[in-house]
Amino acid sequence: MATLKEVQTKIVSIKKTKQITSAMKMVASSRLRGAQNSMNAFKPYASKFGEVLGSIAGKAGEDASPLLISKEEVKKVNIILCTSDRGLCGGFNSNLIEKAEKFIKSKLQDKEVSFTCFGKKGRDWVKKTQMSIQNEYLNVVGGKFDFTVASTSGKKLIDSFLNNVVDEVYLVFSEFQTIARQEFVIKQILPIPSLENMTDIKEKTDTKDNSVYLAEHICEPSSDVLLGEMLPKNIYIQIYDALLQTSTSEHASRMRAMENATKACEDMIDELQTIFNKTRQAGITADLMDIVGGAEALNG
Amino acid sequence: MAENIFLEVVTPDKAVVSEEAQIVVSPGSEGEFGVLKGHTTFLTSLKIGKLRFNDANGKERYVFINGGFSEVLPNKVTILAESAEQRTEIDAPRADQAKIRAEKRLSEKSSDIDILRAEAALRRALHRLKITNIQ
Numbered sequence: 001m002a003t004l005k006e007v008q009t010k011i012v013s014i015k016k017t018k019q020i021t022s023a024m025k026m027v028a029s030s031r032l033r034g035a036q037n038s039m040n041a042f043k044p045y046a047s048k049f050g051e052v053l054g055s056i057a058g059k060a061g062e063d064a065s066p067l068l069i070s071k072e073e074v075k076k077v078n079i080i081l082c083t084s085d086r087g088l089c090g091g092f093n094s095n096l097i098e099k100a101e102k103f104i105k106s107k108l109q110d111k112e113v114s115f116t117c118f119g120k121k122g123r124d125w126v127k128k129t130q131m132s133i134q135n136e137y138l139n140v141v142g143g144k145f146d147f148t149v150a151s152t153s154g155k156k157l158i159d160s161f162l163n164n165v166v167d168e169v170y171l172v173f174s175e176f177q178t179i180a181r182q183e184f185v186i187k188q189i190l191p192i193p194s195l196e197n198m199t200d201i202k203e204k205t206d207t208k209d210n211s212v213y214l215a216e217h218i219c220e221p222s223s224d225v226l227l228g229e230m231l232p233k234n235i236y237i238q239i240y241d242a243l244l245q246t247s248t249s250e251h252a253s254r255m256r257a258m259e260n261a262t263k264a265c266e267d268m269i270d271e272l273q274t275i276f277n278k279t280r281q282a283g284i285t286a287d288l289m290d291i292v293g294g295a296e297a298l299n300g
Numbered sequence: 301m302a303e304n305i306f307l308e309v310v311t312p313d314k315a316v317v318s319e320e321a322q323i324v325v326s327p328g329s330e331g332e333f334g335v336l337k338g339h340t341t342f343l344t345s346l347k348i349g350k351l352r353f354n355d356a357n358g359k360e361r362y363v364f365i366n367g368g369f370s371e372v373l374p375n376k377v378t379i380l381a382e383s384a385e386q387r388t389e390i391d392a393p394r395a396d397q398a399k400i401r402a403e404k405r406l407s408e409k410s411s412d413i414d415i416l417r418a419e420a421a422l423r424r425a426l427h428r429l430k431i432t433n434i435q
Contacts, residue, residue, distance in 0.1 A: 038313070045310045049380055052343065052371050147312040147382055220330050220344040229345055230369065233382075240312060 004283065007276040011269060018265035024088065025258035031142070032179070032251035039176070039244045046237055053230050056223045065228045067158065067235075070191045071167040076112045078134060078157060078166040079104075080189075080239065082173040082246040083122035084142050089250055090257035092174070092182075093121040096246075099184040100172045114166065116153060118243060134160070141243060142250045150240035158232050161190045173242035174249035180256070182249040189238055192231060305337040307353055309363055309379040316384045317363060322354040324377050326370050335372050342372040348423050350431050351379065362387045362431045366424060385428075392432045399425035 081100055083093045100122075104113055117123040117136040126133050135156060140149050160166045169190035175183040219226050304320040325334040327349030351363040368381035402422035405414060 041314045042312050044315060045312050045380060048310060048371075048378055049369075052369065052380070056343065151382065218340060218342045220328065220342070223343075226343065226345060226369075237312075 002275065002279065004276065004279050007272055007279060011272045011276065014265050014268050014272065018262055018269070021258045021261040021265060025255055025262060028089075028251050028255040028258060032248065032255055035142075035244065035248040035251055039248055042241065042244055046241060049230075049234065049237060053227075053234055056219065056227050056230070065192075065231045066162060067190060067231050068192050071164075074111065074167040076114065076166045076168075077108050078114050078116055078160070078169045080116045080153075080157070080169065080171045080173075080242070081118065081122040081126070082141060082171070082242055083117070083119035083125075084246070084250040085120040085138055085140075086142065087121065088257060089254035090260075092250060092253035092257075093119075096172060096174060096184055097122060097125050099186065103170070103172070103186050116157065118153075118246070134166075142247050145243065147236070147240055150243060151236040154232065154236040154239050157190065158235065166190075171238065171242050173246045176245045176248040176252065179252045182252065187238070187242075189235055192235075303337045304356055305335060305339070306376040307379075308376065309351070309365075309381065309384050311381050311384050313383075316381075316386060317353075317379075320356040321377075322356070322358060325352040326377075326379065327351065327365060328370070335377055338374050339372050341374070344370055344372075346370050346379070346381070348420070349427055351384075362434060364390060364424075364428050364431050387431050387434070390428050390432050392429065395425045395428035395432070398422075399429065 079100060081096070083096050087093065114132045114134045115122075115126045116134050117126060119141045120138050123133065123136045123138070135153060137149060137153060157166070157169050161169060168188065171185075171187045171189050173185060173187075175185045177183055304322055305324065307317055307319060307321040307324050308315060309317040323334055323336055325332060327347045329345040329347050332349075333344075346365055346368045348367050349365060351365050352360065353363070354360055364385045364387075365379065365381045366383040368379060368384075370380070371378045398421055402418045402425060405418040406422065
């Protein structure tokens with residue numbers, strides 16, 4: 001049986017761990033609120049953009065933009081992997097990575113895969129497995145970032161798509177549904193799947209009679225030119241959205257992980273306290289026995 | 301007095317303007333255009349530049365627009381910009397520095413992409429400064 005002193009030290013150290021985990025939980029929950037706010041602030045822009053895009057997409061022809069055309073032979077695929085920079089958020093990063101890994105194994109077996117990494121955890125994994133990294137962006141997910149990150153990275157991808165450096169681009173990220181639920185999603189962003197699918201944002205917003213008036217839009221310059229300008233933006237929007245959602249998910253994940261850790265600490269402290277009390281009691285009993293035994297001997 | 305039109309300027313971060321306006325003049329890619337209530341539905345891309353509008357009290361106000369799109373409906377103008385700032389939010393010293401930086405880069409003349417980027421930066425800085433200098 002452990003000595004009193006040992007048990008005491010353990011209890012103290014676990015109490016300290018508990019303090020840390022519960023502080024981290026608080027931090028994560030306040031960051032979560034911030035991330036949720038920026039997600040909500042982005043919604044009006046994204047939905048309006050989707051609405052306008054949807055309205056002109058119907059009018060423009062299939063060949064309005066080279067971004068719509070699939071390559072005849074797909075050899076090189078780029079995956080945008082959104083993960084967090086820091087750990088201690090449960091299975092968040094490993095689940096995202098696993099999702100990407102499975103996707104490569106099942107669909108991209110004979111393709112040349114490269115990565116665009118957001119977040120250190122994903123980058124480290126790509127490095128470890130010795131796959132190639134096209135670009136990496138650290139200190140983005142989970143922190144403060146603005147639209148420029150999405151547009152610069154999106155611009156690079158579009159350029160490499162147009163120059164035949166990559167033939168397809170996929171986005172792997174975590175979709176934030178509720179605090180307790182995040183879905184890991186893979187989405188094709190280049191070539192742009194089809195104009196009908198693109199307007200999915202629109203469906204979520206109220207589809208009040210816009211199909212009526214939008215059909216009569218006067219476009220300046222022509223709708224094809226406008227569409228050509230809007231499609232790259234739409235890709236930036238998707239990337240930005242993915243980054244926002246991944247950040248929010250990361251904080252939610254960490255909050256839950258830390259809550260569980262705090263609970264586990266409490267359980268351990270309880271258990272150790274019981275051991276401590278028992279050991280102490282046993283010590284006292286043994287001491288009493290000694291004293292009583294000694295007194296008996298004197299009287300004897 | 302004509303009726304007001306609703307003006308909304310949205311960026312990925314927030315809604316910069318969301319209020320009634322008497323008139324809205326935007327920097328369209330094919331030229332500046334003014335919109336009053338009852339304008340026909342109209343969609344256009346925007347250049348980097350200034351958006352001018354008279355608010356419900358008739359006060360003239362300015363917003364810096366970093367390019368984007370504008371959708372005009374009979375009773376509403378929506379501006380979708382990657383970034384936008386009201387005049388009071390513009391950081392003039394920062395724009396000044398950006399201007400100097402861009403000018404320096406342009407005078408050095410490195411690769412083509414750099415020039416394009418520097419030119420865009422310079423244009424942004426100049427427009428921001430212009431708006432802050434309006435009396």
